[in-house]
Amino acid sequence: MWGDPRKGPLLLVAMIVAALPLVLPNTFYFDVAIRIYLNAVVAVGLNLLIGYAGQISLGHAAFLGIGAYASAILTSRYGWPPVAAMLVGALGVAVLAFVVARPILRLKGHYLAMATLGMGIIVYIVLVTESAWTGGPDGMAVPAFGAELVGERRWYWVAGACLLATIWIACNLVDSPIGRALQALHGSEIAAQVAGIDTARYKVKVFVISAVFASLTGSLLAHYVGFITPQLSGFFHSIELVTMVVVGGMASTYGAVVGAAILTVLPQLLSTFEGYELVVFGLILMLSMIFMPKGLVPNLAGWLRRS
């Protein structure tokens, strides 16, 4: 298993997840770890779309927001059990993603960026405006996932298990015929079509899969934090998600995990630059893309190979 270039790192991540609670000093660090794991789930899913299939989405936070609000509304107003709410939310997102995927993914480059961005902003505006359901811009409270699942230390294992399952699924997907078809269409869509790949079908598939990952994470995040606002589905959050994928390294599942870790920890570190958070965050975003346009993990890997 260690020799396998994809499964070996999975074992490493599993060991880190298992060992980390031994060294984390208090619940604040557990909280950071949980957020890293949950963000990484979204980033790994989004990386399937951006990194492997080569299709950009500037509106993925919308799916996360829909998942979160589906869980919040169904459990708090209708008394649904959290698991059922979460699954119905994911199903709703899957249907929505499936319906919009075909016309949207027909678009290319900047037009695709525009359409996904527009979709994200529409969802955000709906969540802000329908305040009778969503609590409007102030957000709404979300009941706990269950009597047993409270506190950072329990949530840590849930988030860790989700991350490992996600990486495992993503790695298998990438090595499957679907994964190879996606990479072919990333290289050249027309060449892939000529080779007999139904590119539209695969693009829709991966779009739906990545949207469902985002929705499930949104539901978990809502229950974990206990309070959500429309900001969860905002433009800026979508950009953060894309940045996780790109900073870590596109077309690298572990790169997406590293990117999620960086983008989660960075705002915590930046809170020491009181008043200058935006300046420093913007600067880091620019510099990392100028000097490492391929992302951190592929750059490091190339550097290791050379030395």
Next chain:
Amino acid sequence: MLSEFFQFLFSGITSGSIYALAALGFSIIFNASGVINFAQGEFIMIGGMVTVFLVKLGVPVWAAAPAAVLAAMAVGLALDKLAIEPARNAGVVALIIITIGASIFLQGIAQVLFGKGQHALPAFSGDVPLRMMGATLLPQSLWVIGVTVVIVAAMWWFFSRTLTGKAMLATAANPLAAQLVGIDTRFILLLSFALAAVLGAVAGIIVAPITLTSYDVGIMLGLKGFVAATLGGLGSFAGAVAGGVLLGIAEAMAAGYLSSEYKDAVPFVLIILVLFFLPRGLFGARVTERV
């Protein structure tokens, strides 16, 4: 009934003029470099904010406005030299993130310099509304529409009658061929950023008396400018202007007749519907992909 319609039409053309100027900026930079400059909205913010603060310091508007335009131009040149040129070989997604990083950076600077509050600029020629076809029209709206018409005319003259303008069009059509006939494409790129910054800053200044200005005003205006540019077809100047005005009118009509709460969603619903049927916008070139 009709007066209501004209009221919406006037307000639509006013905001549409601003979208048109922003969209022109997007198209100019896109043509020269293939980059969608998500920091375009920040030029609008810089124009408005710098003018407001110079006026507060006692500088008259006629001096503050050109100074703000120059400030935006300097930022545009720096953006190209320091962020876009060093990343020439980066992919589309990396370039999008670089310009978004620049946009966040500029918002951060504005927040540090000018604070988080909203600021108003006095109207250029009074607040007494004019009556026209049963609707009221602010004098500032006439300023917005008038300045936009002058700028669009100047742009048309520049691109069709001057050598530099034609060199920019040639670069847009084929950068390599443009280089071969002796066009300095790096200079063209720099010029594009300067021009886009000027257009954005002017838009920000003339609109500031109508909508208040703040450090984050550029986000929505920039995104709507991007919508307008896409609506008209990326890279088409006539399309950008038409897209901007069309967007402004559609937004005002929807806000007036349908729902004012969903006013900000209108451009995005519109662009998605248009792209479903015309994947390259209303006036975009029909091209065949080469393999």
